[in-house]
Amino acid sequence: MRTHSRRALLGAGIAVVGSGLLAARAAGEFSSGPHLGTDGRDHAHGPQRPTPSDYVAPDGPEVAEAERKRSPGPVREFTMTATPARIDLGGHTVDTWAYGEALPGKEIRVTTGDTLAMTLVNHLPQSTSVHWHGLALRNDMDGVPTLTQRPVMPGASFPYRFAVTHPGTYWLHPHSRVQQDRGLYAPLIVEDPKEPLSYDKEWVVVLDDWVDGVDGSTPDSVLAELNRGSGGKPGHGGMHMDEGETGAEHGAPAAGSEPGGGPSRMLTGSYSKLLGGDAGDVDYPYHLINGRLAKDAETFRAKPGDRIRIRFLNAGADTAYRVALGGHAMTVTHADGFPVEHAETEALLLGMGERFDVLVTAKDGVFPLTALAEGKKHTARAVLRTGSGEAPGESTRPEELDGRLLSAYRLRAAESARAVSRRPDRTVELKLTGSMAKFDWAINGRQYSPSHRDPIRAGERVRLAIRNHTRMWHPVHIHGHHFALPNGGPRKDSAIVLPGRSLDVDFDADNPGLWMVHCHNVYHSESGMMTVLGYLRD
Numbered sequence: 001m002r003t004h005s006r007r008a009l010l011g012a013g014i015a016v017v018g019s020g021l022l023a024a025r026a027a028g029e030f031s032s033g034p035h036l037g038t039d040g041r042d043h044a045h046g047p048q049r050p051t052p053s054d055y056v057a058p059d060g061p062e063v064a065e066a067e068r069k070r071s072p073g074p075v076r077e078f079t080m081t082a083t084p085a086r087i088d089l090g091g092h093t094v095d096t097w098a099y100g101e102a103l104p105g106k107e108i109r110v111t112t113g114d115t116l117a118m119t120l121v122n123h124l125p126q127s128t129s130v131h132w133h134g135l136a137l138r139n140d141m142d143g144v145p146t147l148t149q150r151p152v153m154p155g156a157s158f159p160y161r162f163a164v165t166h167p168g169t170y171w172l173h174p175h176s177r178v179q180q181d182r183g184l185y186a187p188l189i190v191e192d193p194k195e196p197l198s199y200d201k202e203w204v205v206v207l208d209d210w211v212d213g214v215d216g217s218t219p220d221s222v223l224a225e226l227n228r229g230s231g232g233k234p235g236h237g238g239m240h241m242d243e244g245e246t247g248a249e250h251g252a253p254a255a256g257s258e259p260g261g262g263p264s265r266m267l268t269g270s271y272s273k274l275l276g277g278d279a280g281d282v283d284y285p286y287h288l289i290n291g292r293l294a295k296d297a298e299t300f301r302a303k304p305g306d307r308i309r310i311r312f313l314n315a316g317a318d319t320a321y322r323v324a325l326g327g328h329a330m331t332v333t334h335a336d337g338f339p340v341e342h343a344e345t346e347a348l349l350l351g352m353g354e355r356f357d358v359l360v361t362a363k364d365g366v367f368p369l370t371a372l373a374e375g376k377k378h379t380a381r382a383v384l385r386t387g388s389g390e391a392p393g394e395s396t397r398p399e400e401l402d403g404r405l406l407s408a409y410r411l412r413a414a415e416s417a418r419a420v421s422r423r424p425d426r427t428v429e430l431k432l433t434g435s436m437a438k439f440d441w442a443i444n445g446r447q448y449s450p451s452h453r454d455p456i457r458a459g460e461r462v463r464l465a466i467r468n469h470t471r472m473w474h475p476v477h478i479h480g481h482h483f484a485l486p487n488g489g490p491r492k493d494s495a496i497v498l499p500g501r502s503l504d505v506d507f508d509a510d511n512p513g514l515w516m517v518h519c520h521n522v523y524h525s526e527s528g529m530m531t532v533l534g535y536l537r538d
């Protein structure tokens with residue numbers, strides 16, 4: 001039972017119009033593909049849209065052939081249920097959406113060469129999907145609704161199945177609306193059967209900015225507020241109106257959630273020198289490590305002298321984190337899953353979507369692991385305990401946070417991950433455009449349209465010439481590939497681009513399909529800062 005306010009009904013009308021426009025523009029999607037209900041039958045309805053013959057289709061023969069060459073190995077089966085859940089953050093309980101009522105979702109751990117088979121079950125009131133962040137996988141399993149697969153409708157499920165080719169620290173999250181800013185994220189660890197590092201313990205540290213279910217706020221209400229901005233589009237609920245869904249069916253622009261709730265969450269006047277100015281758009285009430293508030297922080301236990309591999313992952317939607325472990329230096333070994341020349345540091349900066357692996361040798365005592373929400377003056381915290389003693393206070397700020405700091409740009413790729421030097425065959429220019437005031441984030445001045453492609457061709461060395469024409473930093477993420485930062489920098493899938501700055505990154509076009517490049521600020525991508533690289537057919 002839900003009573004529709006006049007405002008919600010008006011919103012629904014706008015959403016229907018938006019849906020029609022998008023549908024009219026959305027040509028050239030996948031031509032078919034698995035879409036199974038919970039009973040295993042095909043629930044796809046409606047006419048098939050044409051596939052433009054110029055581009056590789058996600059379910060085309062090129063994609064199947066690329067997968068065959070990966071020689072998928074033993075099948076590892078998982079099930080993940082996206083569901084409304086009541087989650088205790090440690091002294092504050094929130095109603096949110098999560099994977100299997102856990103926050104973060106239960107870690108998935110496989111080994112290079114495995115076939116990962118995961119059934120996504122959708123118990124949410126909205127359609128959803130799973131994107132495997134950082135994996136170079138087959139295109140039709142990449143989890144972008146309308147582009148690489150049909151949205152997984154409420155009550156339906158979807159069988160993801162693909163070869164896993166590279167070890168490292170990855171994660172999964174929906175690529176649907178602003179769902180990632182709820183509790184829908186989980187780490188994905190791919191082990192290396194020939195692991196070159198030796199360590200005694202492993203600690204996965206997931207960072208997140210949190211607003212969902214706090215005083216009536218939801219990510220949808222935050223997006224609506226940001227869109228109103230000054231001179232924004234009133235009632236505009238975001239760019240995604242997935243195929244087969246209209247606002248009218250669900251009663252509101254943000255289907256399945258009550259619009260417009262909570263106090264103002266708009267952040268103005270934040271400043272970070274590291275990020276070149278404005279730090280973010282959203283004033284989050286909470287920041288979490290592994291789903292916990294600082295006052296009820298997770299404690300990781302080890303012995304003095306243990307070598308601990310810490311896998312940091314920024315699952316936030318609008319927050320860069322600066323992390324440090326009190327009393328310890330960290331040796332960085334991997335960035336976004338790929339090995340780097342080992343580098344010692346006291347603090348690390350992670351944009352949204354970025355991961356770093358570090359090694360530390362544990363000292364004797366109790367130590368804060370602190371994540372500073374960069375430019376936002378809040379911290380998240382966990383505790384490393386190897387001995388007796390009082391836990392450090394909630395607001396302890398280890399001096400290492402202000403010590404030597406590394407970001408991806410100061411690292412160098414390890415020999416094994418270094419790109420072979422080659423002149424690019426093609427340059428794709430990506431101008432990041434838009435402003436916070438208008439909330440009209442876009443690429444090349446064009447808001448995301450699933451029918452637009454920037455063409456590339458298999459076998460090419462492609463350069464992305466990223467030009468940030470905005471007054472804000474953006475973490476740019478590529479799907480299905482890893483680009484090399486300039487001058488022997490690390491191999492990555494996500495990179496911070498500061499305001500007014502340029503970044504040239506190169507990658508080899510070796511994974512045919514239709515692939516997103518987008519800002520990993522969820523509110524920016526959802527308002528339009530995304531584009532598609534499309535492989536031309538030979």
Ligand SMILES: [Cu+2]
Pocket residue numbers: 441473474475519520521524525529
């Ligand atoms: Cu952005």
